[in-house]
Amino acid sequence: MTVPLLHERFPAIVGRLPFRRLGTAPTPVRAVAGLSGVWVKDDGGYGTLYGGNKVRKLEWTLADLLRRGRRTVVTAGGTGSHHAVAVARYATAAGLRVAVVALEQPYDDHVARQAAAVRATGATVRRVRSVPAGYLAAGLLLARAAVTGGRPGLLPIGGSSPRGCLGYVEAALELAAQVASGELPAPRQVVVPVGSGGTAAGLALGLGLAGLPTQVVGVLVNDQTPMGEPQVRRLAEATARLLRRSGARLPAPAPLAPLTVRADWLGPGYGLATPASTAAAPWLADHAGVHAEPVYTAKAAAALRDLTGAEPGHGPVLYWHTADDLHLT
């Protein structure tokens, strides 16, 4: 599938919201073994150079940077940011220079691998200790690129601009097509990690547009920047406004799916494992055949385990796997 479903549904946006396919869609859905009514949508392998949810956002943001003639991308994330790796790989492959502001996070093997993957692309990396220092570093990188003819463009933390969120509006329409073709029942809930909020925001808008009776259960993993239901909802509404401004005929207010963001599995903070997340990773591998990394998917897996254990048989629940530890780096 090369033409995005959003372009098929809203032909008027094609010239204004360009798209560059970076992975193979649709990603697989399958029933989770031994757990009745639990399904997984496996975005872990989405992308040719690097897999996962960050690639879906880049399909829209990278296409836009290239269309606007940008030559440098400045972005930010944790030291082990998957977004930073995805930007560094795909933007470099598209001929752009990349500069990353890397905010210190608890260091482990996983983070070290991600940081090395960014450096290996030749990207400029500025390490900072606080969010304000990160804003300053990003400003300096943008200014330097501008005065040296680098024609910079900015991608926010996690790629969660309204344009980036289109990646998960698209992914929700993809899921709706899989439901319509009988691959899985319409889920009652979709469980997904929440970092910068764009994945959950895009899903809330996309599921709403698709008319699915599904609640988005966002599993908060981030305590570094303010993030919760109001922020995710605002991002979804901003994404709807972007679509409308670009020519899509969308009802107002935007039809968002019900959304909850829960901090119950965050534990001591971003990047810090909990007993539940440590136990959930092998549990997920056994049942669903996918491999959680520690920062995002292991905490979403802990949520899935608790929610489906507490309410067994209570309607189809879909776990949205946003990156697979086996495919990272």
Ligand SMILES: Cc1ncc(COP(=O)(O)O)c(C=O)c1O
């Ligand atoms: C593997 C993985 N899952 C989920 C998320 C959360 O997505 P978002 O930042 O869109 O909330 C991220 C990034 O932050 C991620 O790298």
